[in-house]
Amino acid sequence: MPGLNGDQIRQRLSGARLYLCTDARRTRGDLAEFADAALAGGVDIVQLRDKTGGAPLEARQEIEALEVLAEACARHGALLSVNDRADVALAVGADVLHLGQDDLPVAVARRVLGDDPVVGRSTHSLEQARAAAAEPGVDYFCVGPCWPTPTKPGREAPGLGLVRSVADEVATVRPWFAIGGIDLARVPEVLTAGAERAVVVRAITEAEDPRAAAASLREALTARRPG
Numbered sequence: 001m002p003g004l005n006g007d008q009i010r011q012r013l014s015g016a017r018l019y020l021c022t023d024a025r026r027t028r029g030d031l032a033e034f035a036d037a038a039l040a041g042g043v044d045i046v047q048l049r050d051k052t053g054g055a056p057l058e059a060r061q062e063i064e065a066l067e068v069l070a071e072a073c074a075r076h077g078a079l080l081s082v083n084d085r086a087d088v089a090l091a092v093g094a095d096v097l098h099l100g101q102d103d104l105p106v107a108v109a110r111r112v113l114g115d116d117p118v119v120g121r122s123t124h125s126l127e128q129a130r131a132a133a134a135e136p137g138v139d140y141f142c143v144g145p146c147w148p149t150p151t152k153p154g155r156e157a158p159g160l161g162l163v164r165s166v167a168d169e170v171a172t173v174r175p176w177f178a179i180g181g182i183d184l185a186r187v188p189e190v191l192t193a194g195a196e197r198a199v200v201v202r203a204i205t206e207a208e209d210p211r212a213a214a215a216s217l218r219e220a221l222t223a224r225r226p227g
């Protein structure tokens with residue numbers, strides 16, 4: 001099946017509310033089944049991010065897991081995201097490449113990828129968010145961690161104060177997502193702080209029923225902003 005073009009990817013990104021980062025589920029069940037459940041619940045973007053304990057994924061395992069996720073995303077009309085690696089994103093025809101502050105410069109990633117895939121940036125301060133909102137080649141950015149999280153050990157949390165500042169002070173037409181420690185109970189606070197989109201890991205990967213967890217998060221994110 002041919003992939004989406006840049007306009008189609010950007011259109012889907014702009015409607016996206018719920019972004020999931022998942023490991024390859026090497027030690028806990030079937031990745032395709034998990035991805036189908038999360039996507040059926042309403043996840044818009046799925047990223048493979050396998051950094052939790054043990055040996056890192058080998059290249060072959062990473063590609064295999066991404067191929068599983070690519071098929072699941074195609075079945076559900078969702079976007080496939082690759083973390084950190086422009087070469088891997090190109091190899092699997094990903095829709096999205098996500099880059100942190102210490103990863104590849106965006107201009108270098110664009111040389112590898114061309115214009116079509118969207119590129120996202122992590123930000124942890126107002127200054128970084130302003131830069132991401134203005135940097136050529138960046139399509140969206142993430143703001144966090146909103147709460148300290150074991151999924152990103154050692155990363156100090158700027159908290160919801162940063163989300164409030166970004167919502168109030170960063171002039172951007174680029175979509176942006178709150179990230180870090182977000183679960184269903186915390187979504188109302190995230191919305192009140194001014195975000196409209198969220199990235200989650202454990203709230204879905206550790207849920208007993210990933211479909212129900214994703215559906216509840218999606219519903220909460222699209223509910224009217226509290227207050």
Ligand SMILES: Cc1ncc(COP(=O)(O)OP(=O)(O)O)c(N)n1
Pocket residue numbers: 019021047049051083084098099100101102103120121122142179199
């Ligand atoms: C969607 C999304 N947002 C943030 C991150 C974190 O990126 P980074 O700071 O580069 O940390 P690692 O995930 O690479 O450990 C992300 N991966 N995805």
Ligand SMILES: Cc1nc(C(=O)O)sc1CCOP(=O)(O)O
Pocket residue numbers: 021122123124142143144145146149150151152155179180181182199200201202203
């Ligand atoms: C991968 C990642 N990046 C962050 C950032 O702030 O850039 S926070 C984070 C982990 C989010 O995991 P959970 O939803 O389990 O708390």
Ligand SMILES: [Mg+2]
Pocket residue numbers: 083084098099100103
């Ligand atoms: Mg990274």
